[in-house]
Amino acid sequence: MNALFTDRADAGRQLADALLQDYGRHGNLLVLGLPRGGVPVAYEVAARLHAPLDVLVVRKLGAPMNREYAMGAIAPGGITILKQDVVCALNIRQEAIAQVIEIESAELDRRVDAYRGDRPPPVVADRTIIVVDDGLATGSTMQAAIMAIRQQDPALIVAAVPVASSEAHQLIRREADRIVCLATPAIFRAVGLWYVSFPQTSDAQVTELLARSRSA
Incomplete structure (x- = not known):
């Protein structure tokens, strides 16, 4: 390779x-x-x-047991994508998904502020x-x-x-x-x-x- x-x-x-x-x-x-x-x-x-x-700024939603393995992603404007095949295969509970989304949403907001500052989109x-x-x-x-x-x-x-x-x-x-x-x-x-x-x-x-x- x-x-x-x-x-x-x-x-x-x-x-x-x-x-x-x-x-x-x-x-x-x-x-x-x-x-x-x-x-x-x-x-x-x-x-x-x-x-x-x-x-x-977009954020990958990493599976709780392996954060590098994507179970979805979020983006501004309320966009949330979940790969249902991954969620089902790994038996990820809704509470765990909600926790990951909360963490990544906070990081998304932090990065928007860091990169954009006062500049409008x-x-x-x-x-x-x-x-x-x-x-x-x-x-x-x-x-x-x-x-x-x-x-x-x-x-x-x-x-x-x-x-x-x-x-x-x-x-x-x-x-x-x-x-x-x-x-x-x-x-x-x-x-x-x-x-x-x-x-x-x-x-x-x-x-x-x-x-x-x-x-x-």
Whole structure:
């Protein structure tokens, strides 16, 4: 199994190349990165497409016995997605689900405040939105993001990721108006396996990249 990308910046540049022909210098374009890891990828996309960059905070709902295993996701606007097959298979009680949602909702609010501060949310209506993450394992967070964006009447939603599992790709292809994905490996396992360097992205890095994009 060979890595496809050096790091998130490299993945973003490769993804931008795939988007450039259709969306380069698009007059009404907005790039939204999914924090934290999607923002370094989205930064490169926005820079290459000469588009504004912002964030859409979404949170994975990790199963109580394994927080890395997604049982769903939440997004602003009251969006909650639960994977009922996972809930049933793991016999997760409603009380446990409610507790996870409460914890992740608080973290979502904290990150919105940290990344946005006093800045108003971006205008989404009637714009082409490219929503970017560093990869899709289950697709739950991207699905929640698309649902949140859809509430705001965009002209077009393009999901853009460097790599995805085949299952997540099929899910998001149904949810988004278009999907741009550079690779869907037959054996996926985890997003980070397709990067040479895949450290956690910090809040400070997210806010720095947003500020740098606004300055540019």
